[in-house]
Amino acid sequence: MSERILAASDVTIEYPAHSVSPAHTAVKGFTLMVEPGEIIGLVGSSGSGKSTIAEIISGSAASAPSRVGAPRIVGGTLNVLGYDLKRTRGRKLNRLTFGIGHLRQDGGSTLTSNMTIAEIIAEPLFLRDRRFDTREAGLKAATLLDSLLLPVGMLNMLPHELSSGQRQRVALARAMVMDPVLLVADEPTAGIDVSVRGQVVDVVAGLQRSRGASAVIISHDLDVLRRSVDRIAVLHEGMVVGLGTIDEVLDDPRHPYVQGLARTRFDES
DSSP, X not given: OXXXXXXXXXXXXXXXXXXXXXXXXXXXEEEEEEOTTOEEEXXXXXXXXXXXXXXXXXXXXXXXXXXXXXXXXXXXEEEETTXXXXXXXXXXXXXXXXXXXXXXXXXXXXXXXXXXXXXXXXXXXXXXXXXXXXXXXXHHHHHHHHHTTOOGGGGGSOGGGSOHHHXXXXXXXXXXXXXXXXXEEESTTTTOOHHHHHHHHHHHHHHHHHTTOEXXXXXXXXXXXXXXXXXXXXXXXXXXXXXXXXXXXXXXXXXXXXXXXXXXXXXHO
């Protein structure tokens, strides 16, 4: 695939007013290009706009435009997999989202409680094609679980039998089961033991790159991203304040927030 995966130019995202809450601009002038096979890290503190961007670029916000409090694009242009997300709805939006895997920040805590892990991971395959081969679905679920450093024996377990970090990896496997052209993973290592966080992100990046596919991996932890991403975009109060490779951004920090990240790297070295 040679077409640019994502092209965001001066995108402004707003949460509309509802009840007693006024409208709120969460992202201001977001610009980012993602090429086929490229792995991008989105970095920033809580409230910087990372999850809002994930909701928008994954198509999730457009899939539920009437949802109270759903974010919306109010400025700029955003094309994902060749679709203009400001205008794409209905069947075109369904076609777009077939090519996108989205892991929400709370993905591990929203798994269906009475489904086995195998059923949860494989469910998107059957939602798209009710006649999908059951054995092939089981193999895909097992392969992903193993790749994400979880025992295949978990396939017959229920979500409440797993730790929060294990549930988050199950949600990640579900987001990847359709072999997405673009994976949008919001805090994929949430709740996961520090010793394996980097390895999990390595696996995700490796699987996407091996297919010429791309990923936007959102994290507040630069160390988790360091070995795996090609570039990072640093967000602060809804604006991109750093863009480039990790070394490029930290070696020449122009914004006070990025300067803080650079000092942290220096203190830890």
